[in-house]
Amino acid sequence: MLIGTAPLFGSFVGVVIDRLPRRVPLGWRRSRCGECDTVLAARDLVPLASWLAARGRCRYCGARIGWFYPAVELAALMIAVLSLALDRDVDAWTDAAFGWWLLALGWIDWRHAVLPDALTLPLIGLGLAAAWGLAPEELADRLAGAAAGYLGLWLVAWLYRRARGRDGLGLGDAKLLAAAGAWVGASGLPSVLAGAAVAALAAAGGMRLAGRRLDRHSALPFGPFLAAAAWLVWLCGPIAF
Secondary structure (H helix, E strand, O other): OOOHHHHHHHHHHHHHHHHHHHHHHHHOOOOEEEOOOOOOOOOHOOOHHHHHHHHEEEEOOOOOOOOHHHHHHHHHHHHHHHHHHOOOOHHHHHHHHHHHHHHHHHHHHHHHHHOOOHHHHHHHHHHHHHHHHHHHHHHHHHHHHHHHHHHHHHHHHHHHHHHHHOOOOOOHHHHHHHHHHHHHHHHHHHHHHHHHHHHHHHHHHHHHHHOOOOOOOOOOOHHHHHHHHHHHHHHHOOOOO
């Protein structure tokens, strides 16, 4: 069930990533071809299968369809596979839902350098609600994690701005770390930060090797790395330092 529906959830995640930053309604606007503006039929919207059957082109005008939606759908499917590899039943669905939500946040930040409050703030509440319903003994740690996550990155952002005279971290990162803390608890936050920092440094190194010039004024969104690290810590537990 989870594997079969994952691409459908992935398709919706793609809609969120595409429309939310542009303030386009998520549920009321029919999907259209970006070139000929033709309203797409149901058979054009089957996750992964429609794109493959049409060989990546619009059936109506022949324009090339980008890889964005199938890539998001495939990522959602992989999240479901990993969730089922580690958990079952309600736990697997919780793992996958958390992963899909973080996928949307990370992808939006990578494309637009913004972490929308409409996604980060509800994720804090959902993490605390999950603790209340599934693991009430963890609720205090989760509350502490949410508070520490926000205040910790807020302080880093404030110190950076005082020292350098410009923003280095946005408050969206602080809210995302608060959401991570609400899910993995205060005990998991060091692992989230360490994992995100290592991944960001590796990505920056890869960009330099690929020929992209980076300097002290270059900006690299931190949200995708926080999101990936938070999900891995949720799945596998904190690292023993």
